[in-house]
Amino acid sequence: MDLSIPRLRMLRELHRRGTITAAATALHYTASAVSQQLAQLERDVGTRLFERRGRRVQLTDLGVLLAEHAEEILTSVERATQALEEAGESVAAKITAGVWASVASGLLPGALTSLARSHPGVVVRTRELAPEATAAAVRDGALDLSFVIDYSNYPMTWDRGLERAVIAVERLYAAVPAGAVPAASVTLAELAEHPWILSPARSHFGHAVRLACQSAGFTPRIDHEVEEQATAMAMVAAGLGVTLVTDLGLALRPPGVDVVALGEALTRTVSLAYRTNTARRAALMLVVDAVRTAAAEKGLGADTALPAPTTAEPDPAPVPDPAPSPDPVAAPAGRLGLR
Known part of the structure; x- marks a missing residue:
């Protein structure tokens, strides 16, 4: 099984935010690009990670499980990157x-x-x-x-x-x-x-x-x-x-x-x-x-x-969220598109 770091990052954002549109906004990709990459991730692991609920998608139990591991994997990647930088001569x-x-x-x-x-x-x-x-x-x-x-x-x-x-x-x-x-x-x-x-x-x-x-x-x-x-x-x-x-x-x-x-x-x-x-x-x-x-x-x-500031809660961004849109997970994998 080959797990792509960018695709795991997209899965994590979908788990955090609930919709592909919101995940795409956070990562500065188009919703269709995220949809395509998540569909490829599903093929990579060989099991269903998403299921349709009307016009939206929802993580399956295995999708949630992989999303939770994705959080650990991405944190480890960040720590490894930092360790390599610190170990180098320059x-x-x-x-x-x-x-x-x-x-x-x-x-x-x-x-x-x-x-x-x-x-x-x-x-x-x-x-x-x-x-x-x-x-x-x-x-x-x-x-x-x-x-x-x-x-x-x-x-x-x-x-x-x-x-x-x-x-x-x-x-x-x-x-x-x-x-x-x-x-x-x-x-x-x-x-x-x-x-x-x-x-x-x-x-x-x-x-x-x-x-x-x-x-x-x-x-x-x-x-x-x-x-x-x-x-x-x-x-x-x-x-x-x-x-x-x-x-x-x-x-x-x-x-x-x-x-x-x-x-x-x-x-x-x-x-x-x-x-x-x-x-x-x-x-x-x-x-x-x-x-x-x-x-x-x-x-x-x-x-x-x-x-x-002495408060410690996340700063709520006053910019309104984009209007909700359908979140289909597309079948063919496509090229990532930057917003």
Whole structure:
């Protein structure tokens, strides 16, 4: 019997999440690709692992048994990988990191260039995700580590199975059309009459800014909801409204946008999250050190970081789950497709 590690990982996610659609989302594959690979796993073991329940599939008793062993197997593989890295004369590893736009453009180029010079055996591959989804992807094994954020007025709850290393502390500023605010600083209340350009309330950034505005005594009139700071500032440059921007986001500022200090102190802490059982993995710590150095070189050192949350429950991602869809396990094995 030949058990494929990727297929076992898919089986584990199906057991954890209950549907192929949810498992595929967690692993960043298409549902059809996961379905095909699970069907191949069933053929590999020569017994039924799934049974149909209407338009859904459910693990059989043997499927549950194999899924429970898959958890142990995958943990052992991770430990073996760490042991081999530690035993080598030089560190060699492939690390998959979750990123989003401002950290990918503002921190990673310098960090990865420096890392490649000092430790060429450490190869870092990145995957762009919404900040709200990154911690869960690390917890579930889809990523080795990922950037996560806490806002000074909206700290995240934390998972006991994860640790984090603080990388940077960013300030937030008002981004306004050129000439709209002639003063050197502005309070949020003074921006209350302007139209706003913000990310949706389900995002950490969008929620934190809405909370700050409410604390200042108003609910922002949001004319445009966009996901990225670069998009928001392009709309600010066109005179369509105001927004807030972080230190790393300033690198994305187009002409026609003034950046004005906020009267209120609003900051966010950027950290790298990784699983507790990988905390001794040398390659991970090399990546952490490289990114932390890149942040310090930009004046965003971690010495003024926010205190870590004291709660220890998993951070609920505010992004809604995709609509449920049929979960047939397809017969022919196919090529894995990335989302």
